[in-house]
Amino acid sequence: MLSALGHDGRLAIFRLLVKAGPQGVAAGQIARTLDVLPNSLSANLNILAHAGLIASRREGRSIIYSADYGAMSGLLGFLMEDCCNGAPEICSPLTAVLARVEGCGPACAPKSPA
Template sequence: MESNLAVQRLSALAQPNRLAVFRCLIRCGPAGLPAGDIARLLDVAPNTLSAQLTLLAQAGLLTRRRDGRSIVYAANQDAMSDLIVYLLEDCCAGRPDICAPIADAVARAACC
């Protein structure tokens, strides 16, 4: 991953409402949610949500598809995985004790 793309993705997540949207969609899995449902769940005004969804999609963190009159958004899990791998490349610099908390978190998430 290029550093510019990593910065774009991190910037897209660096706002409380956008981060909440992304976390909500990660929990929903690949099926995603219509924009209206996201707005209701997170108590966000539709016009505000629209701008946030656009920014996240432009960063490659969301996919969108039309389903009748609705647009369904889903987290792009591959893009997030790529970002996490990019951030953690050589994170321990030869010291495995530094990566122990990360390894523990990954082990806990392995149930997914």
């Protein structure tokens, strides 16, 4: 997953998909938005999907891609536990980040642009 995200284009794709929400975005629209060739995009979508970071579903002629929240959460959890185990200086600021985004919790509105 880290190497999949360690690529400007793929990170941009993933960010776009996360911001788009669970409904996802069609491949063609991703290509237009990010101004990349459809075949390059397809290859990168494949890499992200193979890493488990995104999912896809067909809808008519389009194929809709969406971020896999669980996977990203798992990745962050792995990094945090792997890091915090012995390094509270890493996690401490993260509680502040979580507090700032504040919408994070079982009882929050799905979309509240800060």
